[in-house]
Amino acid sequence: MNLEPTSILIVSDDATFAQQVKGCWQNEVYQPVFTLLGSDLCRDLDLDTFAIAVIGAVKDSNLVSTVEALASAEKPILLVHEPIVEGESFLCCHPQVLTLAQGEGWQDTLFMIAREVLRRQQALARLRQIEDTNATLSRQAALGNYMLEMRHSINNALTSILGNAELMLLDTRALPPGSRMQIETVRSMAVRIHEILARFSSIDKEFSALERPSEIESEMAASEAGTVH
Numbered sequence: 001m002n003l004e005p006t007s008i009l010i011v012s013d014d015a016t017f018a019q020q021v022k023g024c025w026q027n028e029v030y031q032p033v034f035t036l037l038g039s040d041l042c043r044d045l046d047l048d049t050f051a052i053a054v055i056g057a058v059k060d061s062n063l064v065s066t067v068e069a070l071a072s073a074e075k076p077i078l079l080v081h082e083p084i085v086e087g088e089s090f091l092c093c094h095p096q097v098l099t100l101a102q103g104e105g106w107q108d109t110l111f112m113i114a115r116e117v118l119r120r121q122q123a124l125a126r127l128r129q130i131e132d133t134n135a136t137l138s139r140q141a142a143l144g145n146y147m148l149e150m151r152h153s154i155n156n157a158l159t160s161i162l163g164n165a166e167l168m169l170l171d172t173r174a175l176p177p178g179s180r181m182q183i184e185t186v187r188s189m190a191v192r193i194h195e196i197l198a199r200f201s202s203i204d205k206e207f208s209a210l211e212r213p214s215e216i217e218s219e220m221a222a223s224e225a226g227t228v229h
Contacts (some may be wrong), residue, residue, distance in 0.1 A: 009034075040075045051076075054078045079097055
């Protein structure tokens with residue numbers, strides 16, 4: 001599975017560290033967009049511009065403030081550090097921060113962790129999109145079912161409206177001046193609504209006809225499976 005293009009923020013005061021991080025993706029087909037900032041500048045950063053942050057080789061005096069500034073975005077943060085980090089206890093307040101000791105082979109470990117974190121983010125984003133789509137389809141299905149259930153009642157009401165409108169138009173002497181056009185409009189709109197409901201019923205029958213072969217195939221498959229056993 002290849003990663004889709006995404007944005008990785010590198011916060012470092014050492015350009016060499018940034019090049020090492022970027023080099024981890026040199027063999028990937030889909031490479032992230034990297035943004036490099038010094039630890040003095042990340043406090044004013046728009047936190048919506050990155051998917052994951054990598055912090056490493058920053059000034060000791062800026063480490064805590066840098067982590068706290070980025071942690072407010074509630075996005076994954078990978079902190080690459082020397083074996084001992086001053087004030088490391090503050091990290092307990094930021095569970096989204098993953099620490100990685102800058103020992104031998106740390107670039108490969110960073111790459112694997114970052115890739116899996118990004119994959120998880122993308123999977124969650126797809127899941128949310130599917131859930132939103134399902135919610136929309138459920139609302140539309142509920143509305144469609146309601147229309148199917150109410151179509152006979154609506155048609156009965158339309159029949160009454162059309163019948164009374166026709167009777168009123170037949171007795172022209174009982175109509176006040178100017179009322180005939182209004183009654184004709186009522187009749188025309190009732191006819192139009194009736195046509196819409198008729199089309200709605202026709203679509204329902206078409207869907208039912210399409211579902212029927214599938215149901216028959218499923219029953220046949222179940223019957224064959226039972227015969228085999």
